[in-house]
Amino acid sequence: MILHTLNAAPSSSAFADCLKTIAEGDAVLLMGDGVYAAIAQTEASRVLEATKATLYVLADDAMTAGVLNVSAAVSSIDIAGFVALTETFPRQQAWY
Amino acid sequence: MIYSLLILSSPFSGDCSRTAAAFARCAIARGHTVHRVFFLDTGTLASAANSVSAQDEDTALQSWAELADLHSVELAICITSALKHGMFDQTEADRNKCPFSTMDPAFTMSGLGQLVDAYASSDRLITFGG
Numbered sequence: 001m002i003l004h005t006l007n008a009a010p011s012s013s014a015f016a017d018c019l020k021t022i023a024e025g026d027a028v029l030l031m032g033d034g035v036y037a038a039i040a041q042t043e044a045s046r047v048l049e050a051t052k053a054t055l056y057v058l059a060d061d062a063m064t065a066g067v068l069n070v071s072a073a074v075s076s077i078d079i080a081g082f083v084a085l086t087e088t089f090p091r092q093q094a095w096y
Numbered sequence: 097m098i099y100s101l102l103i104l105s106s107p108f109s110g111d112c113s114r115t116a117a118a119f120a121r122c123a124i125a126r127g128h129t130v131h132r133v134f135f136l137d138t139g140t141l142a143s144a145a146n147s148v149s150a151q152d153e154d155t156a157l158q159s160w161a162e163l164a165d166l167h168s169v170e171l172a173i174c175i176t177s178a179l180k181h182g183m184f185d186q187t188e189a190d191r192n193k194c195p196f197s198t199m200d201p202a203f204t205m206s207g208l209g210q211l212v213d214a215y216a217s218s219d220r221l222i223t224f225g226g
Contacts, residue, residue, distance in 0.1 A: 005223075005224075007110075007112060007225065007226035008226060014226075031112075031115065032110050032111065032112055032115075032226050033110070033226065058115070060111075060115075061111060061115070064111060079115070079118045079119055079122045080122050080125075080126070082119060082122075083119060083122045083123050083126055083128075084126075086099075086123075086220055086222055087097065087126075090220075092220070092221075092222055092223065094222075094223035094224065094225050094226075095226075096104070096105075096112075096225035096226025
């Protein structure tokens with residue numbers, strides 16, 4: 001069970017590398033430039049949804065980037081939600 | 097739980113350094129301990145004492161310094177990265193013939209061993225990069 005914090009644009013190699021390592025039971029938190037992958041009906045959100053991971057987006061970062069139409073499969077969380085995820089997941093992998 | 101953080105992000109590019117400081121504040125508010133924050137690469141710029149931001153802008157430096165003041169969070173700066181980025185405490189300023197310190201006193205010069213120690217002595221090590 002790994003918490004992937006994905007702070008990289010969907011066009012980046014970090015994004016592609018992250019996708020390859022996501023396993024069932026993992027969670028992905030989109031933050032920074034990663035929030036663009038939360039936009040509904042995009043190729044990036046579709047490939048993320050096709051993984052078995054639970055998807056989250058950091059609400060403040062999405063708001064800063066103007067990402068409003070978040071995919072229904074992605075839960076918006078605040079910083080307390082982020083801390084709560086790290087309480088649940090013993091390991092974190094940062095992608096950037 | 098005991099947390100330590102690794103900060104690789106520059107405070108002048110994106111919000112990641114500020115997000116990390118908010119994470120530390122929130123973890124403490126939830127009853128956790130933040131043992132050490134280790135700054136590496138461009139993350140060391142968070143200690144820039146002479147950086148001036150717009151009046152209506154919260155700086156990452158303020159956020160980190162408050163964590164050190166109020167919650168005794170150790171702010172450890174990788175000395176190799178710091179010197180490359182022009183961050184000197186008084187000792188390094190004297191040694192490198194720089195006329196003044198450029199690093200806020202809330203931060204302490206440190207080595208990678210302190211990062212390994214933070215990993216070994218914490219329940220969680222959370223990395224902030226990008």
